[in-house]
Amino acid sequence: MNGAQEAAATAAAERAALRAGVTVRELHELDEMHEACRVLDRIWRPDPGKPLITPELLRVFAHSGSYVVGIDQGGRMAGFCLGFLASAGLHSHIAGVDGSVRGRNAGFAVKQHQRAWALERSITTITWTFDPLISRNAYFNLAKLGAEPSEYLADFYGAMRDEVNAGTETDRLLVRWELTGEPAVASAAGRPRAVTVDGTGTRTVVALDAGPDGRPVVGRQDGDTVLVRIPAEAEELRRTDPSLAREWRYALREVLGGLMAEGHTVTGFTRDGWYVIDRRQESQP
Known part of the structure; x- marks a missing residue:
C-alpha cells in the first residue's frame, strides 16, 4: 500500500473527527463492549432480552482483528461501528450514533476513520448495506462518500423487531467503496460526488x-x-x-x-x- 495514501487518509480522518467534535477509537476491553451494546440499544431500541449483538461476540470480533470502534463525545460513548473481514475486503455491518451527536457529521468521521484503518491493513474495498428508501442515507453514502451500489437485496434481514425497523420489510442496497478511487479520495478532501441531470432531455x-x-x-x-x-x-x-x-x-x-x-x-x-x-x-x- 502507498504510504502517502495511508498518511493522507489518516490526516483526513483526524480532520473529520476534529470538525465533528468526536473521538473515534478502537475498543478492546470487555467493559467497553458492554458500553457499546448499551449504545446500540439506545439507538435501535430492540425488544428486551433480544440484543442486536452481545458483548462477548464483540470481544471476539475485536480480538480476531475486526473493526470495532466507539465514538466518544464529551467523555461518553455516543456511537459505535462494527466491521468484519469479508471476501471483498471489509464489510461494515452496523454503525450508528445517538441523538447527542446526530447531525454533526460524526458518521462522516467514522467512515474516514474506517477508510484509514482499512488502508493501513492493505484493504482497498469496504462494503455495507443501507435502506434505499431513506433519502438522507442514500445521499450520504452515494454522494458524500462516493460509494457505488452493486446489488439490490429484497427483504435482506427478514422481519426485525427493533423500533427502527419494525413493521417494514428490510430491503437493502449493497454498496462498494473503493478506497483509493477518485470518489473516495475526493470525499476525504470534502468534495462530495455531484450528479446533475437535465430532466428535459429526450433521453x-x-x-x-x-x-x-x-x-x-x-x-x-x-x-x-x-x-x-x-x-x-x-x-x-x-x-x-x-x-x-x-x-x-x-x-x-x-x-x-x-x-x-x-x-x-x-x-x-x-x-x-x-x-x-x-x-x-x-x-x-
Missing part, C-alpha cells in the same frame, strides 16, 4: 415519481438516463401512513431493484431525492 426519463397524492407512480425506463424518486421523509411516513410507506417500498423494489437486476448502473443520488441510473453502462461485479 432522460422518469421511472418512478410521486403523484399529486404522494403515492408512487411508475413511469418509463426506456431512456439512456433513468430517474427514480424516493420520498423525502420515509421514516416519518412509516409512522404516519404505514400503508403508503409499503407502497413506496414495493415500487422502489420493482423499479430500482429491477433496473439493477438487469445490470444497469446507479451513477449517483441527487440532493433533492433522485437515484440516477445510466442504462448505457452495466454494473460491475
Whole structure:
C-alpha cells in the first residue's frame, strides 16, 4: 500500500473527527463492549432480552482483528461501528450514533476513520448495506462518500423487531467503496460526488415519481438516463401512513431493484431525492 495514501487518509480522518467534535477509537476491553451494546440499544431500541449483538461476540470480533470502534463525545460513548473481514475486503455491518451527536457529521468521521484503518491493513474495498428508501442515507453514502451500489437485496434481514425497523420489510442496497478511487479520495478532501441531470432531455426519463397524492407512480425506463424518486421523509411516513410507506417500498423494489437486476448502473443520488441510473453502462461485479 502507498504510504502517502495511508498518511493522507489518516490526516483526513483526524480532520473529520476534529470538525465533528468526536473521538473515534478502537475498543478492546470487555467493559467497553458492554458500553457499546448499551449504545446500540439506545439507538435501535430492540425488544428486551433480544440484543442486536452481545458483548462477548464483540470481544471476539475485536480480538480476531475486526473493526470495532466507539465514538466518544464529551467523555461518553455516543456511537459505535462494527466491521468484519469479508471476501471483498471489509464489510461494515452496523454503525450508528445517538441523538447527542446526530447531525454533526460524526458518521462522516467514522467512515474516514474506517477508510484509514482499512488502508493501513492493505484493504482497498469496504462494503455495507443501507435502506434505499431513506433519502438522507442514500445521499450520504452515494454522494458524500462516493460509494457505488452493486446489488439490490429484497427483504435482506427478514422481519426485525427493533423500533427502527419494525413493521417494514428490510430491503437493502449493497454498496462498494473503493478506497483509493477518485470518489473516495475526493470525499476525504470534502468534495462530495455531484450528479446533475437535465430532466428535459429526450433521453432522460422518469421511472418512478410521486403523484399529486404522494403515492408512487411508475413511469418509463426506456431512456439512456433513468430517474427514480424516493420520498423525502420515509421514516416519518412509516409512522404516519404505514400503508403508503409499503407502497413506496414495493415500487422502489420493482423499479430500482429491477433496473439493477438487469445490470444497469446507479451513477449517483441527487440532493433533492433522485437515484440516477445510466442504462448505457452495466454494473460491475
